[in-house]
Amino acid sequence: MFCAFISLYLLHFVDGAKIVSVMEGDSVTLHTDVRYKPYVQWRFGPEDTIIIIQFNGGGITYFKDDKRIRDRLQINNQTGDLTIRNTRTTDSGLYELTMKNWLLLFNVTVYARLPIPIITRDSSNCSSSSLSSQNCSLMCSAVNVSHVTLSWLKGISVLSSISVSDLSISLSLPLEVEYQDKNTYSCVLNNPISNRTTHLDISQFCQTSADRVHCCGFTEAVIRLVISAVVGVATVAIVVYDFTSRRGESTFAIYAN
CATH class of the missing domain: 2.60.40.10 (Immunoglobulins)
Incomplete structure (x- = not known):
């Protein structure tokens, strides 16, 4: 641009x-x-x-x-x-x-010249409960800035904002929207003399519900796989134990007769 x-x-x-x-x-x-x-x-x-x-x-x-x-x-x-x-x-x-x-x-x-604020998918808010929700978590960030305000706008209305004065730091501001939201959102970084704006394309960051399982990344997928494997092994062990116990009881009954 x-x-x-x-x-x-x-x-x-x-x-x-x-x-x-x-x-x-x-x-x-x-x-x-x-x-x-x-x-x-x-x-x-x-x-x-x-x-x-x-x-x-x-x-x-x-x-x-x-x-x-x-x-x-x-x-x-x-x-x-x-x-x-x-x-x-x-x-x-x-x-x-x-x-x-x-x-x-x-x-x-x-x-200083303002950088363009960057919008990303916020995977830190992912959880098993969020996978079934209708909300998409986003994050807008600006790196190494001072004397600025970072804001989320819905149309022309300010939804949330965060400011920094003297220190040169990185700012991040979260936003949750619905997957099928048709409103216009934008992230604005401004100081008293200028501003930079990034418009949100919801379809780019918040896709279908099937895409939600990927929002937490590889680590959570591995954890879930391990948990599933442990549960599977435990289930098999219980079935084998139950079968062995029943067979033992049947053999004992035969000898007893």
Whole structure:
């Protein structure tokens, strides 16, 4: 499936800082929004990796800079606006703009590209009782994600969801549907700036009732075979014992007469 990505970023204010959200790989421009700019200074990063960029009448001076980001920075010679090209998640943080005695803050968050959520058959819910039920167990998963929400949708209604913030982890969300269900289901992975969707084809994962015996895999099949064999041997032993006992009783009765 081909998906076209476009350069997109969101901007709003929180506690006096401009909150900027951008997708990894896209470009974002931090605007000074001031016409008269005889002197502009941009700062970013902790003290040990600080970047200080001075813009004064078209001249640009770099100071104690971090090369991981410097080669991707660009300042507009007319406005002093700062553009970050080919953004990375490590570019997230607080950017400070100083013009004379005026300070403007930009809190930038770079979100990683979202993977496509994967739908699989959930064999962990298989049991002898589930084999006779009319439900099909499914699982939707997303690997190594952060700042996202994973949801199951029935049409446009959210059935269930799970979220993760800072940590990069794997998410899984179960769903049970009937084998003959004709509703439209989809699994959606989203963050504040984008989303990825996988639509459920029930006929692909939930087939006829004869297919249910395979949902628990090889291990359960072996266990059931062993149990059947043990029960069979026990049954034969009981029959042989019963036959032997009856024959012994008959022989004893003959001798007794």
